[in-house]
Amino acid sequence: MKTQVGIIGAGPAGLLLARLLYNKGVNSIIIEKETENYVRNRDRAGILEQTSVDLIMSSGVGDNLKKEGLVHSGIFFHYNKNKHFINFLEANNKKTVVAYTQKALVGDFINKAQDDGLEIIFEAKAERIEDLDTIKPKLFYKKNNKEQSLECDFIIGCDGFHGISRVSIPNHKEETIEKIFPYSLYGVLSDSPPISENIICGYHPNGCSIQSMRGAHLTKFYFQCPNDTTTDSWSDDEIWDELDLRLGVKNTRGDILDKKVIPLRSMVCNKLQHNRLFIAGDSAHIVPPTGAKGMNCAIGDISVLSKGLIDYFINNDEELLNNYSKIALKRIWKVVRFSWWMTTTLFLDPKQSQFDTQMQLATLDYLFSSEAAIKSFSENYAGLPIENQ
Numbered sequence: 001m002k003t004q005v006g007i008i009g010a011g012p013a014g015l016l017l018a019r020l021l022y023n024k025g026v027n028s029i030i031i032e033k034e035t036e037n038y039v040r041n042r043d044r045a046g047i048l049e050q051t052s053v054d055l056i057m058s059s060g061v062g063d064n065l066k067k068e069g070l071v072h073s074g075i076f077f078h079y080n081k082n083k084h085f086i087n088f089l090e091a092n093n094k095k096t097v098v099a100y101t102q103k104a105l106v107g108d109f110i111n112k113a114q115d116d117g118l119e120i121i122f123e124a125k126a127e128r129i130e131d132l133d134t135i136k137p138k139l140f141y142k143k144n145n146k147e148q149s150l151e152c153d154f155i156i157g158c159d160g161f162h163g164i165s166r167v168s169i170p171n172h173k174e175e176t177i178e179k180i181f182p183y184s185l186y187g188v189l190s191d192s193p194p195i196s197e198n199i200i201c202g203y204h205p206n207g208c209s210i211q212s213m214r215g216a217h218l219t220k221f222y223f224q225c226p227n228d229t230t231t232d233s234w235s236d237d238e239i240w241d242e243l244d245l246r247l248g249v250k251n252t253r254g255d256i257l258d259k260k261v262i263p264l265r266s267m268v269c270n271k272l273q274h275n276r277l278f279i280a281g282d283s284a285h286i287v288p289p290t291g292a293k294g295m296n297c298a299i300g301d302i303s304v305l306s307k308g309l310i311d312y313f314i315n316n317d318e319e320l321l322n323n324y325s326k327i328a329l330k331r332i333w334k335v336v337r338f339s340w341w342m343t344t345t346l347f348l349d350p351k352q353s354q355f356d357t358q359m360q361l362a363t364l365d366y367l368f369s370s371e372a373a374i375k376s377f378s379e380n381y382a383g384l385p386i387e388n389q
C-alpha cells in the first residue's frame with residue numbers, strides 16, 4: 001500500500017492530523033494498534049483550551065463540541081479552608097477552557113472520518129520503520145498476524161509515549177529530557193455530579209487534589225499519593241474520606257467506575273523530525289495532568305505540522321515543515337513549564353522543607369492577590385497562542 005502521509009496512532013493527534021490533511025486534499029492512512037471499540041471508549045483528558053476549540057471548530061468536526069462543550073469561566077483553588085476563584089473570562093480577554101471529554105472528541109473524529117472514507121486501520125500494530133534515509137520511508141505493521149507495509153512520503157508518529165516513532169529517531173535518548181516527580185496521582189472516575197462545573201485544585205497538608213467534570217453525572221477526581229501506590233492501596237471508602245478531607249465532597253460520593261495510579265513525569269524529545277519521520281503529541285512530550293495540557297499540547301503540535309505538510313503538498317513549499325521542530329518546541333517548553341509550575345506549587349514533595357512550603361504558600365497568595373499573576377495564569381491555562389512560523 002502507498003499513501004502520502006502514514007500516521008501511526010488514532011488518538012487526538014493522529015485523528016486531527018488526518019482530518020486537517022483530508023480537508024485540503026492530502027491523503028493519509030492511520031495505523032492503530034487497538035480495536036475501534038477500545039479507542040472510542042478510552043477515558044482520559046477532559047479540558048480543551050480556547051486555541052484547541054478554535055482549531056477543532058475550523059476542522060469541521062466541532063458540531064457536538066459546540067452543542068455539548070461546557071464553557072468554564074475559571075478555576076477554583078481550595079486552599080487554607082478558603083475557596084479562591086480565578087475568572088479566566090475577565091482576566092484573559094474572554095478566552096477560557098471548555099469541558100469536553102477526549103473520549104467524545106475521539107468519537108467525533110472517527111465518525112466523521114468514517115463518513116468521509118478516511119482510512120483508519122484498527123488492530124494494526126506498527127512494528128518498525130525502514131528506508132528512513134530515502135524519500136519513500138516504509139512503515140511495517142502487523143494485522144491479523146500478517147506483516148504488511150505502507151510506503152509513504154512522510155511518516156507521522158502520533159503513537160503516544162510507548163509508541164515506536166520516537167525511538168526510531170537516531171539519538172533520541174540524547175535528545176530526550178525528562179523529570180520524574182517524587183509523587184503520583186491516584187485518579188478515580190465517579191458516577192456522581194461534580195461539586196462545581198469548574199475545575200477545582202486543592203492545596204492541603206496531605207497533598208494536592210483535583211476535581212474535573214466529565215459530564216452532568218460523571219466526575220474525575222485525582223489526589224496526590226506516594227510513588228509506590230497501587231490501585232488496591234486505597235478502598236473506595238478511604239478514597240472518598242481522603243477526597244472529602246482535601247476537597248469537601250461529602251454530598252457527591254458515587255460509585256467509582258475506574259481507578260488508575262498515574263506516575264508523574266515531564267518529558268520532551270528535543271528532536272521532532274528525522275528526515276521524513278515526524279513526531280507529535282504524547283510521543284514527543286509528556287506532562288503531568290495538573291495543568292490539563294497533554295491533549296492540548298498534542299493539538300498545538302498538529303496545528304503547526306498539518307500546515308507544514310499542506311504547504312509541502314499543495315504549495316510546493318517545505319519551509320514550514322522543515323521548521324516544525326523549532327516552532328513546535330518553543331510552545332511545548334512553555335507548556336511544560338506551566339504544568340511543572342502548577343505541579344510543584346500544589347504537590348508536597350516528601351522531602352520538602354519548611355522553606356519549600358512557605359514558597360508554595362507565598363506563590364498561592366501572590367496568585368490570588370495580584371492582577372498581573374491572575375492574568376498570566378489565565379493566559380497559560382486557557383492556552384498560549386500557536387505560532388505557525
Ligand code: RFL
Nearest residue numbers: 009011012013032033044045126159160281282292294295
Ligand atoms: P494518545 O492519545 O496516547 O494516542 C496514541 C495512539 O497511538 C496508538 N499506538 C499505536 N498504534 C499503532 N502501532 C503502534 N505501535 C502504536 N503505539 C501506540 C495508541 O493505541 C493510541 O491510540 O496520544 P496523542 O494523540 O498524542 O494524545 C495525547 C493525549 O491522549 C494525552 O496527552 C492525554 O490524554 C493525557 N492524559 C490526560 N490529560 C489530561 O489533560 N487530563 C487527564 O485526565 C488525562 N488523563 C492522560 C490521562 C493520559 C493517559 N495515558 C496516556 C497514560 C490518563 C492516561 C491513562
